[in-house]
Amino acid sequence: DAKTTQPNSMESNEEEPVHLPCNHSTISGTDYIHWYRQLPSQGPEYVIHGLTSNVNNRMASLAIAEDRKSSTLILHRATLRDAAVYYCILRDSGRDDKIIFGKGTRLHILP
Amino acid sequence: NAGVMQNPRHLVRRRGQEARLRCSPMKGHSHVYWYRQLPEEGLKFMVYLQKENIIDESGMPKERFSAEFPKEGPSILRIQQVVRGDSAAYFCASSPDTGMANEKLFFGSGTQLSVL
Numbered sequence: 001d002a003k004t005t006q007p008n009s010m011e012s013n014e015e016e017p018v019h020l021p022c023n024h025s026t027i028s029g030t031d032y033i034h035w036y037r038q039l040p041s042q043g044p045e046y047v048i049h050g051l052t053s054n055v056n057n058r059m060a061s062l063a064i065a066e067d068r069k070s071s072t073l074i075l076h077r078a079t080l081r082d083a084a085v086y087y088c089i090l091r092d093s094g095r096d097d098k099i100i101f102g103k104g105t106r107l108h109i110l111p
Numbered sequence: 112n113a114g115v116m117q118n119p120r121h122l123v124r125r126r127g128q129e130a131r132l133r134c135s136p137m138k139g140h141s142h143v144y145w146y147r148q149l150p151e152e153g154l155k156f157m158v159y160l161q162k163e164n165i166i167d168e169s170g171m172p173k174e175r176f177s178a179e180f181p182k183e184g185p186s187i188l189r190i191q192q193v194v195r196g197d198s199a200a201y202f203c204a205s206s207p208d209t210g211m212a213n214e215k216l217f218f219g220s221g222t223q224l225s226v227l
Binding site: 034036038042043044045046049097098099100101102103104 | 146215
């Protein structure tokens with residue numbers, strides 16, 4: 001799997017937007033960008049994924065750079081429930097393959 | 112549609128005993144993945160299975176660990192002769208039949224194994 005780089009931790013105030021960056025300079029043209037998060041004492045949960053275009057869903061938005069070498073997960077209005085470890089992962093389309101988790105970004109939300 | 116079910120939620124074993132962890136994937140999912148998470152560490156891939164087949168076991172320890180996903184019934188992760196270092200949270204995930212990269216994985220709540 002292609003490598004991603006994320007900050008170890010970030011802080012944000014409650015009810016403010018949060019931008020979580022991810023660098024993936026070695027991404028290939030067939031790699032999807034996936035984001036998962038893991039809340040304390042729970043299993044990971046899917047957040048969002050995309051290939052080239054920006055994506056929106058009820059949980060978050062994914063902004064993908066034009067050259068696809070980086071992306072940003074956007075939480076529009078953070079709540080205390082969003083405190084978690086966020087993982088940015090690349091998956092090669094067309095391959096029947098596992099997901100490899102890196103260290104992710106631990107997001108702290110300040111009340 | 113029930114999510115991925117793992118049981119037991121907590122499992123306590125003494126050193127040398129066997130641990131069996133079960134995972135029932137979501138309905139219609141035939142791909143199962145097992146991950147291990149040691150305290151304060153990240154998720155480590157262990158094994159990827161499809162019905163009756165092991166696709167990728169590159170993350171499985173060479174000894175004492177085995178996994179299966181039979182035609183009928185849940186996937187089982189088996190740890191023989193457990194040691195204290197096996198204490199961890201074990202997560203199972205499933206995905207739909209395509210197994211393609213634009214599919215998402217659905218995770219269970221995990222089994223917390225404690226070895227005394």
